[in-house]
Amino acid sequence: MRRAAIALGLGALGIALGWWICLGGLDEWGGARARALVALAALGWAVYLRARRREGRPVSVPVAHGVAGAVALCAAASWFNFGAVIATGGVHRHDVFHYYVGSKYHRELGYGLIYRCAALAEAETGGEALVRQRMFRDLVTDRLVPASVALDDPSVCRSRFSPERWRSFREDVRNLRTGLNEPAWRQSQIDHGYNPTPAWTVTSGALSRVVPSTELGLRFLASLDLALIALCVAALAASFGWRVAALALVLWGTQEPGRFTWVAFSMLRFDWFFLLILSLVALRRGRPGLAGAALGWAAAMRGFPALGLVGVLLSGVASPALRARYAVDRRRFAAGFLLTAAALVALGAAVVGPSSWTEWTQHIRRHAAVASSNKAGLGTLVSFDPEHRVERVQARLPGAPTGGVDAALGRRGEGHPRGAPPLAPRLAARLRSAAPPGARPRPTPLDRAHPRDPGRPRRHGALGLLPHALRRGRGAGLGARGARALAAGLRRGGAGADGDARGGVVLRRPLPRHLAGLRAGPGAADGRLRAATRYDRAASLRALDPPKESPPDVVDRPAKPAAHARRPDAARRCHTRLRRVRRHAAARGRRRDRRHRDGRPRGGRRR
Known part of the structure; x- marks a missing residue:
């Protein structure tokens, strides 16, 4: 059993790695679906283990450990979209640009000039034509302005830099711009700027002043987050056990807000997360001072981790049982938190500038209001x-x-409602043209106006029109005109204004058998529908869509035929089998009654 569990875990890991290497990752929506499947698999396995334990038949430990480890590894692989790192090249340059340039040149740029000075630096390195066609976000007013504003008044940026620092800034912008195409670089210039606190600029941002902006240096900075995540998992496994570590890995790998496309392979995006896990581990090991210091460091660098202090302080008002189980020296914890946070705040104000924290607060408030x-x-x-x-x-x-x-x-303008797929307008046109001559046409769902905006049509797809097509049918079955409208609407060729189908009979997928197997009966006067003897898609569609010279009254309600005519051969055979089953059941009942009367057991002799 242990070998089977190990083989199962290695097989799941092999599948994930094979998907990683061979396919090169998933797109954004494919990765979201993969993360959802992994989360559902983890939840289903937990429910199954609990059900087996309640029944008194627990799953063996090797199997439980192997499946849990395989699910955790798949969750970790799903966070990377199963190898999308191949497509990114290992560096998230959009994000690294903000953190690297914003921290290295924070004295000159502050929180409001990163895009303006980057446009001027790019223009001086040979990209002036592209810069004049671009826009960037003015972080002071939070408006998109033409990039030519930076070129018309270069003294706003040049006066803040020394000649050596300006040359270094131009070189860093050129290196970071090289790995991005024009649309991606344009998108990076309308983002919301550099957002970390001055404490992050002094501590984690110090790496930007040591590591150059070469390809090797950027890859080194982008790989630090992976090392921090690995240390988090190892610390949780050592302090809380492998089950808690596996659960944390599943939660981290399947979460959506901090997914791979946003924060992976950036510059120390997970330093606060590592400090938060370090605080939990220190509390587990009975070191509240170190736990408070780690949480204070995380709060000074990002701000929002300070909410973790609320949970620790509120533990004092919990029940006596919880206080005894989670006993924390809150004085030492609060002292470590306050001393570390105050030291980092003072260090940021001393190194970056006395007004740096005020500028950061205004920048975050402006960002939060948008x-x-x-x-x-x-x-x-x-x-x-x-x-x-x-x-x-x-x-x-x-x-x-x-x-x-x-x-x-x-999207097309006429004949293509807003948001509707091309199939729906063609099916609606067929339904409108399928009305009998002289009859009052019923409006289709696409003809009705939107309830809140009368000038905008309703959003309906082909599935929304299917009940309307079925209502066009005559009797209990699907009428000939409704069936022809449905079949013609399913074509890929399209439909003109008069409802005529163009192109060959080519379907995205075969029609259901109960639709494709119907064709008009030989008697055009009664218009009955009978089942085709074999499934022929092209022939069925030709029968469903006869020439226009067919008589218009083929869908009139026929006269009610006799009872034996209304019952097809299949139904007659079904009734015959039902009568035979009932007859055999009655015979078995009579034999059982005779055995009971004679006093002999079933299958035995007379007593």
Whole structure:
């Protein structure tokens, strides 16, 4: 059993690594689905283990350990989108640009000039034509302004740098710009700037003043987070056990806010996380002073980790049992927290500048007041505005196609409702053209206006039109015209304004057998539908879509035939089998009654 568990774990690891190496990762949505599957697998395995334990049949320890380890490894691999590191080249240059340049030149740039001075430095290194076609975010007003503003008044940036520091700044911008194409670099210049505290600039940001911006140096900085994550898992396993470490690995690998595409292979994005885990481990080992110092360091570098102090202080008002189990020397913990945080705040003010903390507070407040898709919480949820959707914001950006959101998204204007796939308008046109002559046409769902915006049609896909197509059918089955409308709407060729189908009979997938197997009966007067003897997709579609010279009254309700005519051969055979089963059951009952009357057991002789 132990060998089987080890083989299972190694097999899962081999599959993950094979996917990593061979496929080169997943896209963003593929990675999200993979993380969801891994999380569901972990939850299902935990529920299964608990159910087996309650039944008194616990799973063997090697199997439980092997499956849990395999799920944890798959969760760790899913955080990297199963090898998307191959596509990124090992460095998240969009993020590294902000942390490297913002910390190394913080005295000159502060929190408001990183994009303006980067545009001027790029123009001086030979990219002036591209810079004049670009926009950047003015971090003082939080507005997008033309990059030519930086070129028209270069003294705003040049006066803050010495000649040596300006040459170094231009070289670093050129090195970081080299690994990004024009759209990616343009996107990095409209971000929200450099956000860490002055304490982070002094401590973690000191690496930018030591490590050069060469390819090797950037890869070294990007790999530090992986080492910190590995140390976190090792510390949890050593202090809390491998089960807690595996659970933490699953939670970290399947979470969405800090996913791979945002923070992986950046510059010390997980230093606060490492300090937070270090604080938990120190509390576990009975060292509250070290735990408070680690949490104070994390709070001084990022701000929000200070919320961890609330949980420790509130443990004093818990029940006596919890206080006895989680006994913490809160005085030593608070002393370590306050001393470390105060020392780092003073160090940041002394090295970066006395007003650096005030500038950081104003920058964060300005950033928090702006609507952004990166934010999470109840305030973001209740402040939804349709004009802030991603496609509408991108359509208003400079360089977007003219013609509004529909043009920016590549949608057609007439005959293609907003947000609807091409299949729905073609099916709606077929349904409109399928009305009998002289009959009052019923509006399809695409003809009805939107309840809140009368000038905008409803958003309906082909599945939303399917019930309408079924209602067009006559009787209990699918009518000939409704079936023809459905079959013609499923074509890839498209439909014109008059509803005529163009192109060959090519389907994305075969029609269901109960639809593709129907064709009009030989009697055009009664218009009955009967099942085809064999499944022929092309023939069935030709039968469902006859020429236009077919009589218009083929879908009229036929006269009710006799009872034996309404029952097809299949139903007749079913009734015959049912009568035979009932007859055999009655015979078995009579034999059982005779055995009971004669006093002999089943299958035995008379007593």
